[in-house]
Amino acid sequence: MRYTVAELDESNLHHNISQIKKFAPNSSIVAMVKANAYGHGIEYYAKILRNEGIEYLGFAFVDEAIEVRNLGDSGKMIVLVSAQEDEIDKYLEFNIETTFSSFDIARLFSEKAKAQSKTVFAHLFVDTGMHRDGVAPEQALKFIEKAEEFGNIKIIGICSHLSTADSDDLGFALEQMELFNRTIEYIESKGYKFKYKHLSNSAGLVNIPCKACNLVRPGISLHGLMSTPELAKKMDLRPVLSWKSKVQLIKPVKKGETVGYSLKYIAEKDTNVAVVPIGYGDGLLRNLSNRMQCLINGKRYNQIGTICMDECMFDIGNDNVGVLDEVVLIGKQGSEEISVYEIAELAGTITYEVTTLITKRVPRIIKK
Secondary structure, three states: OOEEEEEEEEHHHHHHHHHHHHOOOEEEEEEEOOOHOOOOOOHHHHHHHHHHHOOOEEEEOOOOOOOOHOOOOOEEEOOOOOOOOOHHHHHHOOOOEEEEOOHHHHHHHHHHHHHOOOOOEEEEEEOOOOOOOOOOOOHHHHHHHHHHHHHEEHHHHHHHOOOOOOOOHHHHHHHHHHHHHHHHHHHHHOOOOEEEEOOOOOOOOHHHEEEEEEEEEEOOOHHHHOOHHHHHEEEEEEEEOOEEEOOOEEEEOOOOOOOOOOHHHHHHOEEEEEEEOOOOHHHOOOOOOOOOOEOOOOOEEEOOOOOOOOOOEEOOOOOOOOOOOOEEEEEEOOOOOEEHHHHHHOOOHHHHHHHHHOOOOOOEEEEE
């Protein structure tokens, strides 16, 4: 196995699931595991989530869901991003639920389902102000009526998405929720009923729970993270992922010599450099060059030189660091910790991107 691995703490994942259930005691859960479970490794997450009684697995694209089907998962799955025309047969073949944001796509689903004597199970996506997915609220009733006319379609759910649930100002989120609830009330007053109503993402669970809903869609919180550490603390979440490697080489560098590509680092004094086999080909953001740190033997060391595709370098001075010593990029070592939040802030991005970018060539290992 490669020196560089993503280590997943299974007990922390179980803890996070239990916390999500506490915040949504009257709702079923769609565990959003798109993008390889936010970079954590869907093949490991799927079984654990099902064993925890998670009703749905949620994806962005149908091929992600099929990957899990092919692992032997026969449970409910939903894809949130609107389907492409050439993907419709896949939804029908693998029994995957879809969301509708387009009349044309709904019509095509109906035609395909009729030809195969199947029924499409779908959730109507209502655009409550984010203007990304969904139909306008004033078109929602007409959409349902039209779907019935098309035939072989059963709309079992209605959903939307909050754009500011993690904000200090929840005014817009409250407007979205009010519009969502009004839309449901109007449609139900015309005799239609929904088995599932869902709006809340991870931040919504904490800051603006949807009392009218019976399904929630946590994503980042499953992994023990949120957009801010303060929100994670509110839920008492525990990070699942640690990112580790080992010292592969130690190189002496003299004052005035360069380290890495493009002369981006010139040594100001004689020192030693630990070469670690991890780079942007593994998902370590290149813009962290000369900015981030690692942990070796419980001590922080500065990364120097441009981060390469497969390797990066750290200034270890004259410390007693040896080849094969553990290197922590994210996680704890001794009394020190480098969090995803720290890496995200240095990179000028969000926690979601940091973990999602960890590529599949990095082995995931489960820490029981």
